[in-house]
Amino acid sequence: QQQVKQSPQSLIVQKGGISIINCAYENTAFDYFPWYQQFPGKGPALLIAIRPDVSEKKEGRFTISFNKSAKQFSLHIMDSQPGDSATYFCAASKGGYQKVTFGTGTKLQVIP
Amino acid sequence: EAGVAQSPRYKIIEKRQSVAFWCNPISGHATLYWYQQILGQGPKLLIQFQNNGVVDDSQLPKDRFSAERLKGVDSTLKIQPAKLEDSAVYLCASSSTGLGAGETQYFGPGTRLLVL
Numbered sequence: 001q002q003q004v005k006q007s008p009q010s011l012i013v014q015k016g017g018i019s020i021i022n023c024a025y026e027n028t029a030f031d032y033f034p035w036y037q038q039f040p041g042k043g044p045a046l047l048i049a050i051r052p053d054v055s056e057k058k059e060g061r062f063t064i065s066f067n068k069s070a071k072q073f074s075l076h077i078m079d080s081q082p083g084d085s086a087t088y089f090c091a092a093s094k095g096g097y098q099k100v101t102f103g104t105g106t107k108l109q110v111i112p
Numbered sequence: 113e114a115g116v117a118q119s120p121r122y123k124i125i126e127k128r129q130s131v132a133f134w135c136n137p138i139s140g141h142a143t144l145y146w147y148q149q150i151l152g153q154g155p156k157l158l159i160q161f162q163n164n165g166v167v168d169d170s171q172l173p174k175d176r177f178s179a180e181r182l183k184g185v186d187s188t189l190k191i192q193p194a195k196l197e198d199s200a201v202y203l204c205a206s207s208s209t210g211l212g213a214g215e216t217q218y219f220g221p222g223t224r225l226l227v228l
Contacts, residue, residue, distance in 0.1 A: 004154075006154075032214050034216075041221065042221055042222075043116070043203050043205070043219030043220050043221050043222050044155065044203075044219050045219065046216050046217070049214070051214070089154050089155070091154075095211075097143075097160065097162065097167045097168065097210055097211065099157060099160065099168055100157065100217065102154030102155050102156070103154050104152075104153055104154050105152070105153065105154050
C-alpha cells in the first residue's frame with residue numbers, strides 16, 4: 001500500500017512542447033504529493049508540491065494536476081526547455097514523522 | 113545557507129569490505145534521512161533520525177548496515193560487509209522538524225558506491 005507508480009520511464013519532448021508525467025498511489029492516508037527534479041550527479045530537489053484538497057497547482061511553467069478519486073496525479077511542464085532535461089520523481093508522504101515514498105522516476109530529455 | 117554536505121562523493125570497494133559515509137545536514141535541522149538510490153530507481157529510505165534518535169529504520173538491512181547520529185548533528189552510515197547489490201548512490205537529506213506533511217527535505221549530492 002506504500003507504492004507510488006510512475007510513468008513513463010523515459011520521455012523525449014521537443015523544445016517548446018508539453019511534458020507530462022503521471023503517477024498513481026494506493027495509500028489514501030497520503031496527504032502531501034511533491035515532485036522532485038534530479039540532475040546527474042546531484043541530489044533530488046523539490047520542484048513543486050500539492051495537497052489533496054486542491055485539484056491543481058501551478059508554479060511558472062510547472063503544473064500539478066491531482067485527481068483524488070482516481071488516486072492519480074501528474075506533472076505538466078509547459079514550454080519545455082533543454083534545461084528541463086533531468087529525472088523527475090513523484091512522491092507521496094503522510095503526516096506525523098514524514099516518510100516520503102518515491103516513484104521510480106522519469107528521465108526527461110528536451111531536444112532543441 | 114549551506115546545503116547538506118556528504119563525503120566521499122565516490123567510493124569503490126571489493127565485496128566483503130566495509131565502507132562508511134558521512135553527512136552534515138543543514139544547520140539547525142532536527143531530522144536527518146539516509147536514502148539508497150539504485151540506478152534507475154527512486155530513492156528508498158533506509159533510516160530517519162529525529163535529533164539523535166531513530167524514528168524509522170524499517171528498511172535498513174541491519175545485518176550489514178548501521179547508522180548513527182551523534183549529538184544530533186552529523187551522521188555516518190556504515191556497510192559491513194558490502195555486497196555487490198549495495199552498489200548505489202547513498203543520499204543524505206535533512207528537514208527542519210520532520211513533523212507533518214509538507215516540510216521540504218533538502219538532499220545532499222550523494223555518495224556513489226561501486227562494489228566489485
